[in-house]
Structure formats: C-alpha cells, structure tokens
Amino acid sequence: MSEDPEAPNGDEHPQRTGRRRLPPVWRITLGAGAAAVLAGAGALVTGYLLVDIPEPNSAAAAQNNVYLYADGTPLARDGEINRQNIELTEVPETTRQAVLAAEDRDFYHQPAVDVTAMVRAGWNMLRGEGKQSGSTITQQYVKNYYLGQEQTLTRKTKELFIAVKLDREASKDEILAGYLNTSYFGRNAYGIQAAAHAYYGKDAADLTTAEGAYLAALLNSPNLYDVAAHPENRDRAVARWKYVLDGMVKEGWLTDRQRAATTFPDPDPAKPPNGLSGQRGYLVEAVKQHLTGNGILTERRLAQGGYRITTTIDRKKQDALTAAVRSELLSRLDDEREVDRYVRAGAASIDPRTGEVVALYGGIDYTRQYVNNATRRDYQAGSTFKPIVYAAALEHRARTRGGDLIGPGTTYDGTSGRTVVGPQGPTDWRPENEDDVDYGDIPVTTAMNKSVNAVFAQMGMDVGPERVKETAVRLGLPETTPGMADAQGSVALGTSSPSTLDLARAYATLANHGERIDHRLVKRITRNGDPVRLPEPGTEQAVSRSTADATTAVLRGVVKEGTGRPAQAAGRPAAGKTGTAEEDEAAWFAGYTPELATVVAVMGQDPETGAHKSLYGAAGLARVNGSDFPTRIWAAYTERALRGTPVQDFRLRPGRNLTPEPASPSPSGGTSPSPGEDSTRISDEEESAAPGGYGPDGTSAPGDDARNGTDRTGGRPDGAQDAPGGRDGTAEDDGKARDGRNAGSDTARRPPQPPEERTGPPPGDAGRNPGGAADRGRTEPPHSPKAPAPGPSARPFPTASAPR
Secondary structure (H helix, E strand, C coil): CCCCCCCCCCCCCCCCCCCCCCCCHHHHHHHHHHHHHHHHHHHHHHHHHHCCCCCCCHHHHCCCEEEECCCCCEEEEECCCCECCCCHHHCCHHHHHHHHHHHCCCHHHCCCCCHHHHHHHHHHHHCCCCCCCCCCHHHHHHHHHCCCCCCCHHHHHHHHHHHHHHHHHCCHHHHHHHHHHHCECCCCCECHHHHHHHHHCCCHHHCCHHHHHHHHHHCCCCCCCCCCCCHHHHHHHHHHHHHHHHHHHHCCCCCHHHHHHCCCCCCCCCCCCCCCCCCHHHHHHHHHHHHHHCCCCCHHHHHHCCEEEEECCCHHHHHHHHHHHHHHCHHHCCCCCHHHHHEEEEEEEECCCCCEEEEEECCCCCCCCCCCCCCCCCCCCHHHHHHHHHHHHHHCCCECCCCCECCCCCEEECCCCCCCEECCEECCCCCCCHHHCCCCEEEHHHHHHHCCHHHHHHHHHHHCHHHHHHHHHHHCCCCCCCCCCCCCHHHHHCCCCCCHHHHHHHHHHHHCCCEEECCECEEEEEECCEECCCCCCCEEECCCHHHHHHHHHHHHHHHHHCCCHHHHHHCCCCEEEEEECHHHCEEEEEEECCCCEEEEEEEEECCCCCCECCCCCHHHCCCCCCCCHHHHHHHHHHHHHHCCCCCCCCCCCCCCCCCCCCCCECCCCCECCCCCCCCCCCCHHHHHHCCCCECCCCCECCCHHHCCCCCCCCCCCCCCCCCCCCCCCCHHHHCCCCECCCCCCCCCCCCCCCCCCCCCCCCCCCCCCCCCHHHCCCCCCCCCCCCCCCCCCCCCCCECCCCC
C-alpha cells in the first residue's frame, strides 16, 4: 500500500503571503477633493453669512456742496472732497458705455465676481506682467465705497463677499451709478460730475463721446494719462483712449464711421484750487448763514454735502459791484499810506420787488480777509438812520413840541448844540451838527439834504425812540441789531450797527412802497436730484404806501441837491441817504432806484488787531464821508448793473402835502430835473386817493394808516409826547442812552479844531426854539478834541464808540 501525502486539516485555511493591497489612489483623491469642496463651501457659506454690507466709508460718502449763480453757472464748491453725486440718467449713454468698454465689458451679463479674470490677473502678475486688477466694476465699487484701497487678503476676502451680496440686493444700474460717483479721476476729482468739471469745465450731462472716452481712460491711471499735467505721456494716453473707443465698436456701441470721425479731446489745463477765493467765500458764507438762520438746513446736514444750491446772486450785477469797488475805491489806495491799510468795503444789493439778494461785496478776497463786510454788524449806521426816523414820524402822525404835524415842510431849529426837549422838558442832550454848523430854522427837507443832527435828534424825541425802533424793525432791520435795543434818543442818529444787508432790506421796503418782502439768497436746492423744500418769502405792508413814498420823495431831494449828489452819476431816478459813523470809522450810502436797493459802507479796521480805526487821511482825503467813496461806488455799480435796461420811474403817491417843494427854478423859469430825475407826475386824484396823506388844512386824511393805533386827528394816543416817566425820550431814560451826539453827521467836514470853551443856558421849546441860537449849550463833538469828555453825570448819552 502506498503512502499518501499529509492532507490538511479541514478546519484550517492556508496563510496569505506577500504585500497587502491598498485602496486605489483615485478614491483618496476623490475623497480629499470632496472634503475640500465641502470645507470651501462651508467657508463660503459662513463668510457670506458673517460678512454684512457695511456702512460706506466716510471719505466715499462725503460730497461737496455746489453753489450756482442765479443763471445756473458755477459759483463755488466747498468741502474737502470734490465730489457731487448725480443720477445715472444724468450721465450720457456713450460715457457709460465708454466706462464699461474700459473696465468691464460684460458687466451687465456676468456675476459680481469674475473668478476667471481674477485667476488670469494673478497668473499674469506671477509672470511679471505688473499689477493687474481682475476685478469687476462691482468689486471696484465695493472697494471704493465700502472698504479702502489697502492691498490685504482680509480686504480682498471681504470685497468678494460684499460684492456677491450687493449683486443680489442692488440692480446693475444702481451699482454702475455708485461706481461712477465714487471713482477717482485725478485732479482731486471724485466721481464723473467732478471729473467733467475738472477736465472740461462742464456738467457730465454735456460730455461728448470723445470726452467720455477720455475720462474712462483715466480710470486706469489718472495721473499717468492726464496729458495736460504730463504731456510726455500723451502717446500712452491717446493709445488708452483708442483702446476704449475700439472696445465700444467691438461691443456694437459705436459704429466704425463714428469711431473714425472722433478726434482726441484735449482737456482744459489744470487749474489751481481756488475754491473760496475772491468773492466766492463771502457769498458761500452768506448763503450758509441764510440757510441755517432760517431753519432751511442745519449745519450738520450742510456738512454732509451733496447739495446743489442755486443762489439769487446775479452774475452780471455781482461783477458790476466788484468792479465798482475796485475802480472807485481800491484803485485810489496807496500801500505806502498806512491809513489806507485800514480801509475795508462792504455792500449789499436787493431787488425790492422780489426780495432777492442780487449782489454782495464782502472784501478784497475771502482767503485774505475772512470777515464778511457785507454781513458784519459792528459799525454805526450814522445818518442812514434818519429816513427811518422820518418814516416813523409820518407813520405815527407825530407832531412837534409846538403841535405841528411832521412833514417835509415842517420847520425845526437846526442850531448846532441846541438842547433836545423830551416829554418831561429839556434834557442834557445837545448833539452838534457836522463841523458845528448852525442852520437856524429850516424845513425837514433841508435838514435831510444837509443831514442836520439837531433836527433829527429832536424829531426822534418827538416821535418817541421806541416807535423809531419799531419802525426800523418793521422795515427790515433785525430786532437783534447791535446797539438798537438799548439806545434811546441817540437811535435817531444811527448809533446802532446793522449790516449793509440789513440796511438794504429796510431801504428795499421803502423802494417797494412800504411792502416788505423777506429777503432771500437761495432760489432752489436739490440733493441727489431730489428738491429740498424752500419756504415762500413772507410779505407784509410794513408801513403805508403814503409813508414810504413820502420818505422816498424827501430822499430824492438828497440825491438832487443834498449830500448824495454824486449818486446822480448812475443816470437813474434815485433816492438815498449818506451816513458817517463816529470818529470817521465808517462811511455809508444807502440808496435805491425802482429796480435796486443797495447799501455801500467803507470801514476802518486794523488788519493786525481787528480794532476799528478812523479813516482820517484815507486815500489822501482829510476825512472820508458818505458822499465820497460809498456814494461813488453806489453810482458806478447801479449804472453798470442796470446798463441796457429801460429807465424806470418812481410811481410815488405820498399823499397831499407830503410832497417836498420843487427844486430851485431853472434859468428858464421852470424847475429843471437833475440827471436821472423821475419825471412822473402825481395827479390830484392820486394824491387825494393816496392813503395816509394830509388834508389841505394839514390834518391827517383818511387812509390805510389807521393801524398801529394812529389817532385820526393826528394825535398820539399812546402818549409818546407827554407820558411821564416813559421810555420815549424822557429825562430819566436819557441818562441810560448811548451817545449819538455826532454819529449821524455826514456833511462836508474839516479836520479837528483846537479846544474851545462853550457855555450857555439851555434853549426853550425844541420844535420852535424861542430862545434862539444865543441860548444854546453844547458838548464837544466826538470828531474833535475840543474839550475833555464830561463825566457820567454830565453826559446822559454815553459814547457809542466804546466798547463795541
């Protein structure tokens, strides 16, 4: 029997030998990829959820405010960021297409993030082809508006997530508009609107296809492609411009024929920033004060910018006013004369029919003299206040101490230094006339023509200081005018300190037949295309037409034959009044034609300390009066501003017996009108129909002046004449008043004279002065060192010139 080999145990298996088999590589790769995708997706989802669209960065949101003349031409811009946002519809379609051709031709057809472009840009950078963007317009807008320009991974990551979110929440048009408003174009211009002005001096809406393509080319490298600033780069700039146009052709936005006809649009030379230089700064400051002071906009909202403000400033008239100051005043100053360094000028002009401020002169240059001389309130108005006193007398049917109704022919004692009589009798106030001239008994018209202090000091007391101040406010002066609330009798001689704009408002009311129209400096405002509501200007019959027209009639005499004669050079019917502040620190002319009410002031101020300075010797004159530079400036401005327009007459209805006597007869026997004299005749019917006139017997005629408590018989029911202890010029109140002894003088003056003693008993009745000139007593005028200043007990009207 043969032997079989040993058989294995049925319960045992043979052992494997050799290398163990591993999972296939593709499985590992697939698993790792899947994990990476899941991790990436999770990161994207997490990032999308965690990164919100932030508030815009402050620099990107900041805009400047644009100020325009009344005709819509640019006046000024303010703010640190030169940007003015506009709607996409205000950008020409060809300009929008040029930007897309330059920066993102697939903008309307692709998502917010172009991964392919980003990878391509990164690869090109690695190959040394320079920094390339690879960003879509949406990404660039996110960088400009929400983030910043820093090159960090964190910023880039946020940019991606914000861009995706923004693309889902905003339309493509909204994103493109934001991009155009935030992109930098060079020349400190942010946004397409600022760029259009910086390079071509026009609004974006007016850009041509060629100009829009050039601005689009600048986005790639603003400084490099500015051919005006860098002419050496012209070839590169033109090449970039052609690239933009070729892209427009490729996209079907421009035909080959249009492309061939397009020539390179050389930009305007770069201009140095002039922002608020010249008169611009003064005008912008006045407009801001007007907006905030009237509650139209707050300072905070204005500071946010973005407002497009059309002012009431008439460019032609503004230029005329600036030219008039230059030719009539500045050209006559000499740098070698120290006092000429003190000379300042301010002016304001209003259309009395609309209340619109059409011109302002604030100083030689806002960047050199920051104080706005048109709106400052620290110089006495002087005799420009006398017409307000006269208007108050007419409006309130005031009477002299002798019982006569006050009118143009009323006789007053014009003796210099005569005692002013109040309701309680003679006071200690004895204002002197200019150069201490005695006029004796003169009518009111002569007193206005020659600006006689003695007459108007007494008239102001006859009317009552409170009524004078009330009339001033009704005409247009602010209640807060410095020096007016506290002044008593001296208010009649102009010791208060309104601005030229304030006084122009009051005179505009007289020019408008007593109807006050609230002045305004702004015609319209928009922000981001939306209008801002403006209040309608208020109107009020401040004084009756007869009062206003009778005052105008007297002031026309000042221009025809009084201190305002130089105003005849305007060649227009005109009315006005000169004025000079104490110590010759300011000289004024306030005047008007039917079309314009304008006030001009020349002031003295130390350029180093800001202290008020006398104008003695300025421009080589012994003293500067209101009839000098202010009136000549007024005439030159008015002639230029109204040149080429029809001459208009005053349509006056002053009421019977309120028309001044005619001018001196001419050699032919008639009265010859002065140059520019209004030849309008007032019929008997108009006179008798005019409200508030005097009847043939001198009593008040019925009319529309019954308001304000006026007594129909011409009496004064409130007792301003004779109420004991009242505030209408009583002896008790005189002791609290400010000094108006010579503030209102403005006739021709001589240099200060040596000291001289004057004594004498007080006069009698102020309206009639039975004592005559020999009985008068005086104090020294503030213009000349005649005697030591009396103490408080001797001076019931403390000096108004100290402190201010």
